[in-house]
Amino acid sequence: MPLIARDALDLSADQRDFIALAQDFALNEIRPRAREVDDAQTESPLDLWTKAAKIGLASFMIPAEYGGGGLTDMVTQLLVQEQLCYGDIGIGNFVTSSGFFADPILELGTEEQKDRWLRPLTTDAPPVTALATTEPDYGSDAAGIQTRAVRDGDHYVLSGQKTWISNAPYAQRFVIFATVDPALRSRGVTAFVVERDTPGLTVGKPMRKMGQRGIVNAELFLDDVRVPVADRLGEEGQGFFGLMRTFDASRILIGASCAGLSRAALDYATDYAKNRRQFGKPIIEHQAVAFRLADMAVRTDTAHLTAVRAAQLFDRGERVTTEAAMAKLVGSENAMANTWGAVQTLGGWGYSQEFLVEKWMRDAKLEEIEEGTSDIQRLIISRALAS
Ligand SMILES: Cc1cc2nc3c(=O)[nH]c(=O)nc-3n(C[C@H](O)[C@H](O)[C@H](O)COP(=O)(O)OP(=O)(O)OC[C@H]3O[C@@H](n4cnc5c(N)ncnc54)[C@H](O)[C@@H]3O)c2cc1C
Known part of the structure; x- marks a missing residue:
């Protein structure tokens, strides 16, 4: 594959070097594992996750002030993603999956929250993370979610169910969307960061699926999960x-x-x-x-x-x-x-x-x-x- 097929983009040497690194990883590490990961059905290649993290491919999109690679512009992210998914789209999407967790934190989080949750993503052994909004009865209609967040002093109590959550079997930390009042629809949706070991949070069995098996999906069950108010992203209703x-x-x-x-x-x-x-x-x-x-x-x-x-x-x-x-x-x-x-x-x-x-x-x-x-x-x- 040409590095970039006769592209008119004016790229810096840093961008080109990093895209070449992604291309090398895609061809030499990802592509050779594609069939094996597909056959395994419900196992993400965690060894590739660690290898990718060590050379910066899992955190290049995190701003430098939180320890990331600082290649935050969308054009670079796109070109790297293209290369990784040339190797294998399921594994490629797994390697960059921290971005999906980081985006709502970057969008809504305070400086303290960004530092607390983004910095660990930039280490040599980053936690796997996930974002959970879809529910069994609310997929396309994301404003209608029913998972409740009820304020109780300096905590919220979360109850409900999520489905199809990518990375859920491995994730150590989730961004979870819940509603403070379902009648408010989109204006009630509120985002929280929730630790996997929080009492009341359980992860279902890995779901068997048609393709992209490099990322494994599962349901989440929230049964009176107590989340500190300090772990809410943005204000109520900004989710x-x-x-x-x-x-x-x-x-x-x-x-x-x-x-x-x-x-x-x-x-x-x-x-x-x-x-x-x-x-x-x-x-x-x-x-x-x-x-x-x-x-x-x-x-x-x-x-x-x-x-x-x-x-x-x-x-x-x-x-x-x-x-x-x-x-x-x-x-x-x-x-x-x-x-x-x-x-x-x-x-x-x-x-x-x-x-x-x-x-x-x-x-x-x-x-x-x-x-x-x-x-x-x-x-x-x-x-x-x-x-
Ligand atoms: C492998 C996989 C990974 C996923 N990862 C995540 C994840 O990490 N986090 C997460 O929160 N979710 C995740 N999802 C959920 C995914 O985003 C939803 O499956 C998707 O948004 C569709 O919702 P649904 O499955 O409930 O389908 P439905 O909303 O029930 O839709 C069924 C059909 O009706 C159509 N339809 C619905 N409403 C309309 C309308 N208004 N106009 C026209 N047609 C309509 C749809 O296009 C579709 O054809 C994942 C799903 C899969 C399969």
């Missing part, structure tokens, strides 16, 4: 704003992950098509195959460029909810189409577990679902058109 700001960033990064996966599928299928011969010539010389690869190249670059545009606006401090929704929508649908195209290009071998393309097709599907389905991204984009 939904923090969550939406987190999604503005994370949806751009999903676009980037998908651009990396799309390029992996393109490269794999192109190499195969140059070497596989049918009817006396390489199959890339059959126009149907060549045109499919051309479409895959266009989809890869479209995913990349849509995410870059959103990242550049984000870095200028602009509100990017619509552009981030576009980056996620285009990226995920293009990754689905490209991984399908790779399976098709390999013919019968595309369907075999000897090759990774069947796994990539399963991996891609998640990105059309998590952090807002494609329907929800279309809803966001269409609302912007209607406003």
Whole structure:
């Protein structure tokens, strides 16, 4: 994979060096483990987590004042994410998963809270963390969550259930969204940082799933979990704003992950098509195959460029909810189409577990679902058109 495919971005030497480090880790550490982690079903590669942490890949996005790498701009995050997910999207997303926990803290937290919870993420052995908002009856309708936060002196008492929480089986610390009054909907949503060993918090069994098994999911059960008021992020009712700001960033990064996966599928299928011969010539010389690869190249670059545009606006401090929704929508649908195209290009071998393309097709599907389905991204984009 070229470092950045003929990109017009003007990158500094530091950015290029770090992206090259991510590329090296993706090719030499992540890709060789992709099949084994998929086969394991419900085990994250914790050894890769530690290795990534030691070379700064797990915390480069944390501001330097809290001990992180300080490469906080969204363009760098996007380019690194793309490289890691070229190796394997599930493992790549696991390696950078601290960012999803850190974002609401950066958005809503006090200086003391940022120092308390971000600094540990930058050590050589960082805690695995998670963000929990989805509930069994409230997924797309995130403003409707029912997990209650009831004030009791200098504590809140949290009760409810969360589902599909990425990293939950390993997480030592969670950002949990609850409501101080369900009738207030989004204006009642409030965010808390909760330690795993807090009495009343239990984590369910790892959930078996279609793809992206490098990240393991589970339910959370909250039964009168007492959380100090000092561990609330922002004011009561500010949680939904923090969550939406987190999604503005994370949806751009999903676009980037998908651009990396799309390029992996393109490269794999192109190499195969140059070497596989049918009817006396390489199959890339059959126009149907060549045109499919051309479409895959266009989809890869479209995913990349849509995410870059959103990242550049984000870095200028602009509100990017619509552009981030576009980056996620285009990226995920293009990754689905490209991984399908790779399976098709390999013919019968595309369907075999000897090759990774069947796994990539399963991996891609998640990105059309998590952090807002494609329907929800279309809803966001269409609302912007209607406003
Ligand atoms: C592998 C995985 C990892 C995840 N990780 C996390 C995590 O770390 N933390 C977390 O909090 N959550 C996580 N989630 C949850 C994820 O964000 C939700 O699954 C997602 O938002 C969809 O919610 P739902 O599953 O309840 O589907 P539903 O909301 O029930 O949607 C079902 C269908 O109805 C459609 N639909 C719903 N409302 C509308 C509407 N208004 N207009 C049009 N169509 C609509 C949807 O598009 C979808 O097709 C994860 C999910 C998965 C599968």
